[in-house]
Amino acid sequence: MQAHVTKKTLSEGLGILERIIPSRSSNPLLTALKVEANERGLLLSGTNLELDLSCVVPAEIQNPASFVVPAHLFAQIVRNLGGELVELELSGSELSVRASGSEFKLQTGDLAAYPELEFPSHADATLSASELARSLSSVRYAASNEAFQAVFRGIKVEQNGQTARVVASDGFRLALREFSAVGEARNLIIPARSADELVRVLRDGEVRLTYGEGILGIQTDRVRMNAKLLDGDFPDYERVIPRDIKLTVTLSAAALKEAVSRVAVLADKNANNRVEFQVSEGKLRLAAEGDYGRGQDTLEVQQEGTEPAMSLGFNAKYVLDALGPIEGDAEMRFSGPTSPAIFKASGDGGYLAVVVPLRV
Amino acid sequence: MQAHVTKKTLSEGLGILERIIPSRSSNPLLTALKVEANERGLLLSGTNLELDLSCVVPAEIQNPASFVVPAHLFAQIVRNLGGELVELELSGSELSVRASGSEFKLQTGDLAAYPELEFPSHADATLSASELARSLSSVRYAASNEAFQAVFRGIKVEQNGQTARVVASDGFRLALREFSAVGEARNLIIPARSADELVRVLRDGEVRLTYGEGILGIQTDRVRMNAKLLDGDFPDYERVIPRDIKLTVTLSAAALKEAVSRVAVLADKNANNRVEFQVSEGKLRLAAEGDYGRGQDTLEVQQEGTEPAMSLGFNAKYVLDALGPIEGDAEMRFSGPTSPAIFKASGDGGYLAVVVPLRV
Secondary structure, three states: OEEEEEHHHHHHHHHHHHHHOOOOOOOHHHHEEEEEEEOOEEEEEEEOOOEEEEEEEOOEEEOOOEEEEEHHHHHHHHHHOOOOEEEEEEEOOEEEEEEOOEEEEEEOOOHHHOOOOOOOOOOOEEEEHHHHHHHHHHHHHHOOOOOOOHHHHEEEEEEEOOEEEEEEEOOOEEEEEEEEOEEOOEEEEEEHHHHHHHHHHOOOOEEEEEEOOOEEEEEOOOEEEEEEOOOOOOOOHHHHOOOOOOEEEEEEHHHHHHHHHHHHOOOOHHHOOEEEEEEEOOEEEEEEEEOOEEEEEEEEOEEEOOOOEEEEEEEHHHHHHHHOOOOOEEEEEEOOOOOOEEEEEOOOOOEEEEEOOEOO | OEEEEEHHHHHHHHHHHHHHOOOOOOOHHHHEEEEEEEOOEEEEEEEOOOEEEEEEEOOEEEOOOEEEEEHHHHHHHHHHOOOOEEEEEEEOOEEEEEEOOEEEEEEOOOOOOOOOOOOOOOOOEEEEHHHHHHHHHHHHHHOOOOOOOHHHHEEEEEEEOOEEEEEEEOOOEEEEEEEEOEEOOEEEEEEHHHHHHHHHHOOOOEEEEEEOOOEEEEEOOOEEEEEEOOOOOOOOHHHHOOOOOOEEEEEEHHHHHHHHHHHHOOOOHHHOOEEEEEEEOOEEEEEEEEOOEEEEEEEEOEEEOOOOEEEEEEEHHHHHHHHOOOOOEEEEEEOOOOOOEEEEEOOOOOEEEEEOOEOO
16 A cells, blocks of 8 residues: 655544544554545544544555554654655555655554444435534533433434424533524434534534434534434423523623623632622622622623512522623523523524522 | 722733742742832732742822732732723721722731741842843753752852853753853852743843842842742763764754654653664764654754764653754764763854763
């Protein structure tokens, strides 16, 4: 096998794979990358057992062949090469990597022992890649990284005819985004960590989804992925979204984020970073108190609803997370001082967060 | 006490102090900052017991007074404030911090218990601040962060009539830079970590040094510092600098850095990151070998000297560190395959590094 490839395209492809492939593993084969040289170029693939990924790097190939190399080492060598063109040559079990004045010889691994990675080629649903990426990253924060219950470490994807919805919750708060997408009805839960990788890989254009048994296939023009799905029932989150809104407050999301961050400096870390929200007479007063003193901030707001005033305590971090994806004006919808509150973009926008106030 | 000050200047001053003052300490007073409001403005000062630092922040003051506040908390509050102007007001033991819609009330600490920090006002030597900063940062890498012998964790400063010299060594390698500076002859050793802070604070203009008992006073227009000096005898480093040069090799420092980094990817981390340097016939061949394969790189060089060829093994990291401060062409002066080698900028420049080759 001989391949000629530009350093830039090969580096980019290896960069995508490098994020998935573990740099250490009790099974050293999993730290390797499989390279299949064929008429289309170099097909690079790898897995972390949760997520399989493959991508094509255009290259000029002679004598097609496949091999397995240590992924991170190979990527590091290619990244450091001088010049623009890289030459790869496989002779026996040795891979030569050449560019300008450099030559590297790498031992290849056991191709036969490398796990078989298969990627579906048909599509059950077609979505806008940027919409899916944006939606997954808007709700990602609400998924837990360490919750014991697997579903809290995942993001639920619901496809319903004309719309799709992604939902995440760690049991204490919830984030949801809805967007237009056509496809057959389906509910599944992707591990949040796999969603992170998906977001990094998705760009413009379309993404095609394939629903398998416990597996979601994802294809874009550049890459193919298989994400292992999470088992279990996602909680009935609709029940948590309050319907009986007593007070709605509208103000600039940026101003609110700044004021909450400011006051939260004094909030007690051992008391859930508690910040008081007091609404009355067109003003929102934020206050926090801790070991070293107290801080407060007053913001002008637009208020509406049956209740003329309300006081609620929130974990500052949860409020900042909930406001994260909101640009322009934010709307806070309060159903009572100890009932769940909604944070959303003013107007519509598809994104909505639910945060439960702290008890007194 | 009442003070009006711009958020920008106060933040900058606090930022300098924050780097010195520990965020945690068995003596909580050390995590505090002393503020003296006087006719010149706010004099902020703090210490980590190795280094005392004070800086003046211009401000409009009424009813001068002094107080002590938690340094990092105060800095964080000021950084997060909205608007451009900050108002400080001390009433009793409570400091109010006000800006646009915000108000913070902080408990101040025990002023009487705060250590007395005194800064000298006369100067024993005057140096260019940028030259001193550049020189200290050029040699910093060669000082150790954890060596048992204190002098190896320091940077020696030698003042000799018309020139000053800074030298650092961890016992395995040495770095030195000489520059013009007028002052009385003096030798002292600054802790490398204090030198790091000094480098961050030094800008343009002049720096005035005051030689105290076990203490170096440092004054610029913005700040005053006292650095506790290290005791002990710095090794006789002149002995290590080879005089009998058998082969001199000149090439682009950047090209050499890149080639060493490239080849070093394959070097064995458990064998000192060994990279072979083979010089002959106007070429430098770099080679490394590890568990996964081997790499080599060939560079055109200019060579001179009594020996037509030489092979040496170096720790790649030490070579990269030594080349770090060199721009343009680098000169490597070899005295033998197992004798110390010099790395310096071609021509002069005042900087010089000594690296000992690895044994075969």
